[in-house]
Amino acid sequence: MENKENNAIQPKAIVLLSGGLDSTTVLAIARAKGFACYCLSFHYGQRQAIELARAKANSVKLGAADHLVLNIGLDAIGGSALTTDVKVPKNRTFEAMEQGVPQTYVPGRNTIFLAYAMAWAEVVGADDIFIGVNALDYSGYPDCRPEYIAAFEKMARLATRAGTEEKRTLRINTPLMHSTKKQIIQKGMELGVDYSTTHSCYDPAPDGLACGQCDACRLRRKGFSEAGIDDPLPYHKKAG
């Protein structure tokens, strides 16, 4: 859907939107900066596909210009607890999360997501891409690090028409890169994000309730706790 603003004079941005706490906050930030936001979500075979309904709801609430959900076959490639039968780790300490790359890492996921974002940016004429990666509280994923994002941006500027005849550029914006979860939540609350319709859990129950025990739930709950704000999300009764 197109929103009511005049997109002709508004700069456009592609916003990678998972439906989680981070990416929803990023959408609010991009909107506050005045961008017409083209939100991009993926059905990639993730066990937490419920997040896509949350993404849709938040794209509407936050006045996105458009929201595209692509079906991409990442589960055919496998290699992750999020797309296979491998068990999602539970109740890990925050120290344990800092050690190595966890089983919930999806090989190539951010690169594939950013590649689609780059393609859509070229088609709609956007010079900006927003992604909610985070080098703190980041669960040890190699494709969330600042040096990775910088290398992707450099590659992307050579990959498209913008890198040849059009003399345009492309920016990968990572407004949460150096924020703690607490700071992200505080920023989102300022901007009016409704966290009751975000989804963070890697391993939701069949009824969609968050487990409260996976790395994503634990980092989220810690963030709300440190911010002194009640997490508006209901958790499964076993969450503890």
Place this chain on the structure above:
Amino acid sequence: MENKENNAIQPKAIVLLSGGLDSTTVLAIARAKGFACYCLSFHYGQRQAIELARAKANSVKLGAADHLVLNIGLDAIGGSALTTDVKVPKNRTFEAMEQGVPQTYVPGRNTIFLAYAMAWAEVVGADDIFIGVNALDYSGYPDCRPEYIAAFEKMARLATRAGTEEKRTLRINTPLMHSTKKQIIQKGMELGVDYSTTHSCYDPAPDGLACGQCDACRLRRKGFSEAGIDDPLPYHKKAG
């Protein structure tokens, strides 16, 4: 399918295989170098989807270890004559092909293809990716240039586990980068490629016959002509 060789001692490579002349030659080159080849093809909404049957046939003929065809929704993003109703340009001169980016350019295509290849490489444990890009006779695509490939390789080395704990590397191999179409065909003939089951045409007739007039057909026919070899492919009767 797995071939009969002992993959345990063979290095593995991901080979991006479209079913066309270039990528089939690349598969033959990777096989000749001794790689166990994991071929990767995409159904991305291209009008020339017949190429996928050719890719399958060639992966078998050339003894690939595996062949994966992924359904990815590039047509939802659009922006190309190959994935929309925009007409494929016909009978352009070779000089015209050198001017600017043609309408058959698919925004982000090689970046998306390479991103999936990078993901699969990580899962199967391959350190090499092969892609049939070509800076001569290349039809003006920004994502076929050597500087783009170098930037992708640099990014990919930061994107995966290999870039952190495993101390492995990743190489993007472009054995055709500086070859003319004539040289590619000569190389393939030496290696026993059967070009009668390759498909190059951007705009095949409903019966699958190549048009003979699009940029891809014209570059292919010029290559065979310069190599002094008959193109074994039948063309549509209007091809001229």
